[in-house]
Amino acid sequence: MSKLTFGAGIWHFATYVDRYATDGYGPAKSLIEMIDLAGKVRDLSVVDINAPWSADVSVDEVEVALKRNNLSVIGITPEIYNREFSKGAFTNPDAGIRRRANEVCNDAANLVRRFGASYVKLWPGQDGWDYPFQVDHKQLWRHSIEGIGELASQNPDLKFVIEYKPREPRVHMSYGSMARTLLGIEAMGVPNVGVLLDFGHALFGGESPADSAQLAIDHGRLFGMDVNDNLRAWDDDMVAGTVHPIELFEFFYTLRKNNWEGVWQLDQFPFREDCVEAADMAIDFLKHIDASLDRLDWDALAAAQNRQDAMGAQKIARQALFGF
Numbered sequence: 005m006s007k008l009t010f011g012a013g014i015w016h017f018a019t020y021v022d023r024y025a026t027d028g029y030g031p032a033k034s035l036i037e038m039i040d041l042a043g044k045v046r047d048l049s050v051v052d053i054n055a056p057w058s059a060d061v062s063v064d065e066v067e068v069a070l071k072r073n074n075l076s077v078i079g080i081t082p083e084i085y086n087r088e089f090s091k092g093a094f095t096n097p098d099a100g101i102r103r104r105a106n107e108v109c110n111d112a113a114n115l116v117r118r119f120g121a122s123y124v125k126l127w128p129g130q131d132g133w134d135y136p137f138q139v140d141h142k143q144l145w146r147h148s149i150e151g152i153g154e155l156a157s158q159n160p161d162l163k164f165v166i167e168y169k170p171r172e173p174r175v176h177m178s179y180g181s182m183a184r185t186l187l188g189i190e191a192m193g194v195p196n197v198g199v200l201l202d203f204g205h206a207l208f209g210g211e212s213p214a215d216s217a218q219l220a221i222d223h224g225r226l227f228g229m230d231v232n233d234n235l236r237a238w239d240d241d242m243v244a245g246t247v248h249p250i251e252l253f254e255f256f257y258t259l260r261k262n263n264w265e266g267v268w269q270l271d272q273f274p275f276r277e278d279c280v281e282a283a284d285m286a287i288d289f290l291k292h293i294d295a296s297l298d299r300l301d302w303d304a305l306a307a308a309q310n311r312q313d314a315m316g317a318q319k320i321a322r323q324a325l326f327g328f
């Protein structure tokens with residue numbers, strides 16, 4: 005039994021549509037079917053659920069499905085990025101739509117209370133701009149900050165996490181980097197907003213995920229994390245550890261070094277793969293990372309870093325992770 009807690013976004017078990025396969029990569033699944041698939045993954049304990057979900061599934065039915073699969077809810081992700089919010093949620097030019105975004109997020113907050121979850125996960129994927137001259141940048145950023153600040157003040161008993169990403173679907177997302185997100189949170193001046201650091205989004209943004217994690221921890225704002233992998237040019241959401249194992253190792257090294265405790269959560273989109281196998285693969289690799297951290301020569305690594313000895317540090321990390 006692992007001492008770690010593993011989680012996944014419930015969308016890991018969905019079927020997907022993109023702008024080419026508009027008929028989807030498989031038959032659509034209900035939320036209950038997705039929960040039952042999540043229950044087949046070895047060592048999965050928590051899930052993040054999008055809300056609202058379809059009206060024909062009740063909260064009670066979701067609760068029963070979670071229970072029979074030994075799952076609990078870590079977060080609720082309000083759907084503030086679909087058609088209604090195509091010009092933005094908190095930054096929509098229409099004040100009525102901005103109000104709707106606030107309502108959808110408050111509904112998500114009530115679900116967090118109902119499920120005893122840890123946070124409302126905000127992913128304002130449509131908040132931003134596409135073209136030069138399209139927006140007044142000062143106003144857009146002010147709306148980004150005020151919209152989330154207001155939510156946090158309305159729900160002081162709950163935590164809110166912002167998951168930043170450079171782009172997609174918006175060409176420029178308002179919360180596009182770790183530094184920008186931390187600046188926005190500081191401007192809100194509230195204690196209950198933090199960052200959910202998605203390893204793949206940091207890679208995609210040209211960041212070092214380990215450095216981004218350290219920055220958020222130093223500001224007391226690392227409230228959650230997601231792992232996956234990509235080729236750095238897009239948010240591919242591939243299986244964790246398949247492309248950037250050494251950077252993933254440095255990321256978890258940084259978390260352990262800071263005694264950061266939280267769920268190791270998967271945010272993967274297995275378009276063409278078996279979703280249960282993809283989750284098992286990732287979790288097996290994450291367990292290997294954890295065991296590698298136990299094997300790591302921490303003192304020798306610290307000494308190598310003090311000399312900025314790149315090859316020396318690599319040898320120590322490589323020995324622990326790959327065994328040579």
Ligand SMILES: [Fe+2]
Nearest residue numbers: 167202230271
């Ligand atoms: Fe994510």
Ligand SMILES: [Fe+2]
Nearest residue numbers: 202239241271
């Ligand atoms: Fe993503």
